Amino acid sequence: MQVASIDRRATFERIIHAHQRGVWRYLRFIGCSRSEADDLTQETFLAAWKSEFEEINEAATAGYLRTVAKSRFLMMLRSKGRRPKETEFAEVDADWVQLVEYDEGWDERADALEECMQHVQGKAREVIDLNYRVGLRYAEIGQRMGMKSEGVRTLMKRVIAKLRECMERKLEWPAE
Helix, strand or coil: CHHHHHHHHHHHHHHHHHHHHHHHHHHHHCCCCHHHHHHHHHHHHHHHHHCCCCCCCHHHHHHHHHHHHHHHHHHHHHHCCCCCCHHHHCCHHHHHHHHHHHCCCHHHHHHHHHHHHCCCCHHHHHHHHHHHHCCCCHHHHHHHHCCCHHHHHHHHHHHHHHHHHHHHHHHCCCCC
């Protein structure tokens, strides 16, 4: 009995080591802050451990862990009074799988974007956060910030263009 417990623990430690970064990045991809992703990643693996999850293969394990992580994320949003629709996340897994499986250099781009975002300040940062983190539409952002919807759209385009330029410089991409 004790040998089985040790084997299970060793297997699960390997699973954590292999998938922890991917779960954390997935949570960031769907809208978590760094600290939320830290907490929810731990909760994801704890829930998997408690469920007596059994590994079939790497892809199935990654899919299962994304499902648990997304569930934890939705519960967190609901506890904060936000009621996201499941349809908001309908395409997320397909996008994530395509991004990770078929796209080399994900880590470099994520790090470059994070560095570039550090330079986005003031109203521009608030607009980006309200759109991407909170999930507000341009009209809602405009109302909250005393701007017209078109002003928000224009500001978003400018910020995104500057982020693209910053990333091109950091990653040494040729300009389009």
